[in-house]
Amino acid sequence: MKNKLGTAVTLGFALFAMFFGAGNLVLPPFIGLQSGDEWFAAVSGFFTTGIIAPFLGVLTVVLFGTSFTDLGKKVNPTIVTVLALLIMLCIGPFVAIPRTAAATFEIGIQPAFTHFNPVVFSVLFFSVVFFLSVSQSKIVDIIGNFLTPFLIISLGILVILGLINPPAIALETDLSAQESYVYAFHQGYQTLDVLASVIFAGIIISAAIDKGFTNANERFKITVFAGLISMLALLFIYGGLIYLGAHSGISVSEEISRVDLLLSISRAVMGTNGTVVISMAVALACLTTAIALTAAMGSFIDKLTKGKISYRVAVILTCIVSGYFSVKSVDEIIEYAVVILSFVYPITFALILTLLFFGKIIFSKSPYIAAIATAGVVASLTVFKHFGLFSEQIAVLNTWLPLSEHELGWVLPSFLAFFITAGLNRGLRKSRNMSPS
Numbered sequence: 001m002k003n004k005l006g007t008a009v010t011l012g013f014a015l016f017a018m019f020f021g022a023g024n025l026v027l028p029p030f031i032g033l034q035s036g037d038e039w040f041a042a043v044s045g046f047f048t049t050g051i052i053a054p055f056l057g058v059l060t061v062v063l064f065g066t067s068f069t070d071l072g073k074k075v076n077p078t079i080v081t082v083l084a085l086l087i088m089l090c091i092g093p094f095v096a097i098p099r100t101a102a103a104t105f106e107i108g109i110q111p112a113f114t115h116f117n118p119v120v121f122s123v124l125f126f127s128v129v130f131f132l133s134v135s136q137s138k139i140v141d142i143i144g145n146f147l148t149p150f151l152i153i154s155l156g157i158l159v160i161l162g163l164i165n166p167p168a169i170a171l172e173t174d175l176s177a178q179e180s181y182v183y184a185f186h187q188g189y190q191t192l193d194v195l196a197s198v199i200f201a202g203i204i205i206s207a208a209i210d211k212g213f214t215n216a217n218e219r220f221k222i223t224v225f226a227g228l229i230s231m232l233a234l235l236f237i238y239g240g241l242i243y244l245g246a247h248s249g250i251s252v253s254e255e256i257s258r259v260d261l262l263l264s265i266s267r268a269v270m271g272t273n274g275t276v277v278i279s280m281a282v283a284l285a286c287l288t289t290a291i292a293l294t295a296a297m298g299s300f301i302d303k304l305t306k307g308k309i310s311y312r313v314a315v316i317l318t319c320i321v322s323g324y325f326s327v328k329s330v331d332e333i334i335e336y337a338v339v340i341l342s343f344v345y346p347i348t349f350a351l352i353l354t355l356l357f358f359g360k361i362i363f364s365k366s367p368y369i370a371a372i373a374t375a376g377v378v379a380s381l382t383v384f385k386h387f388g389l390f391s392e393q394i395a396v397l398n399t400w401l402p403l404s405e406h407e408l409g410w411v412l413p414s415f416l417a418f419f420i421t422a423g424l425n426r427g428l429r430k431s432r433n434m435s436p437s
Contacts, residue, residue, distance in 0.1 A: 007211050008222055011204050012229025013148040017288035018200045019054060019193045019234065020151070021100055025285050026107075026258040028238050029265055031187050032245020033256075035180035036173030039246035043239045045181035049188025051234050053349070055227050057197030058204070060352045062223045064359060066209070067202035069303070071351065074359055075368045083351070083372075084199075084300065086344045091196045092297040093321035095337040100286035100293075101125045101326035102333060107259055108279040122326045126319040128287065133294045134315055151284040152233060154277050158269055159240030167268035168249025182406065184242075189407065192341065195348055199296045206299075244269070294318050342382040346410040350375035354418055367422040374417040378410035 028046065035042035064071055068087075072080035090096065105121050175183065204223055213219045244265050250256060256264070266274030294315055301314035309317075325333065354371045378401070381394050401409035 008225040011226035015230040016233040017148040018292035021289035028241035029245035030258045032242035037170040038180035041177040041180040042184035045184030054193035054197035058201040061201035066205045068198040097322040098325035100290040102330045104286040108282045122323045126323045133291045154281045162244040162269045166247035170246040346375040346379040350414040367418045370421040371414040371418040375410040375414045
């Protein structure tokens with residue numbers, strides 16, 4: 001007999017832990033610091049891009065298949081496969097996985113062991129990742145049943161104690177409620193969880209199938225239930241950390257890094273034990289994310305090569321490449337990732353939104369291709385700007401693009417391209433039907 005509630009909780013906790021990486025831990029307190037007494041508006045903004053948007057990614061995949069590449073049936077298999085490869089490189093061995101190890105080292109290890117060799121740590125970290133991710137069928141159970149409870153408990157203690165006895169009152173901010181919302185909305189992009197969501201969805205759906213939920217309707221319900229559980233857990237932790245940042249007693253004018261702010265809050269709330277708690281939370285957050293991403297990369301390569309590179313071999317290669325890049329600092333990893341992320345993110349989000357809104361009523365592939373192609377063209381402007389190409393022309397164009405100030409200049413052009421193409425297709429069909437046989 002299938003245990004629906006138990007399965008949903010396990011899957012929901014696993015999905016929470018997959019999303020909750022190191023960046024998700026250090027971003028919210030800094031958002032709270034910047035928003036001050038308008039912290040509630042900031043929670044709403046971060047909730048939009050850091051929680052709702054990734055949930056929509058999971059929802060889109062489960063509506064149209066069991067993995068991201070299944071969306072190719074609705075769009076174009078080659079386009080979706082190439083996009084999936086770009087996403088996997090972003091959230092896999094070139095960016096996100098190395099960042100988990102680098103963040104663990106910088107936050108959890110280096111403050112206590114200043115002379116610890118980063119190469120040695122990288123070997124140790126990815127040995128653990130390999131050991132815990134090599135058994136593909138047990139990934140979700142390992143994360144959901146064992147690692148996540150410790151992560152939630154360690155962060156939950158910090159948040160609850162901080163809510164009961166905040167370090168200070170929230171300081172007034174120069175930002176209005178709307179500006180605080182927009183600032184947090186922007187910061188939500190940095191979690192990269194929209195990109196990860198379409199990949200993690202496949203892991204969660206596969207786990208649901210392994211637990212006996214093979215019927216499409218059952219699978220949809222259990223995945224949505226798990227998604228809601230992960231959303232509530234994320235909202236509690238994100239909201240609590242933003243609140244603590246706002247009540248840290250530190251002025252915005254003070255020069256303080258995100259990591260130092262987090263450590264300062266933990267010490268203010270829990271004394272000297274706070275550093276231990278945060279170190280444990282960082283290690284668990286990064287480890288769970290690294291395991292999930294490594295497993296996703298291994299599964300993707302196995303399917304892409306049709307078994308020529310097995311899951312186990314792909315996991316080994318992922319750990320080796322990730323280990324190589326992880327010896328760089330977190331800032332260095334973020335710096336070289338900016339360009340590809342600014343290109344891939346809009347294309348992925350455009351695909352998610354158009355399929356979610358119209359996938360059940362518009363069946364022609366060309367409108368979806370037009371939407372993601374337009375998103376790609378607009379996103380390429382950011383790439384050109386990064387390399388100093390056509391800077392003046394792009395600046396002028398951005399003044400004409402609605403929402404460009406929120407890094408959403410691709411939204412309206414993409415939907416416009418979608419509707420125009422859909423309208424042209426409909427007109428052509430009518431013309432054919434009316435033409436004499």
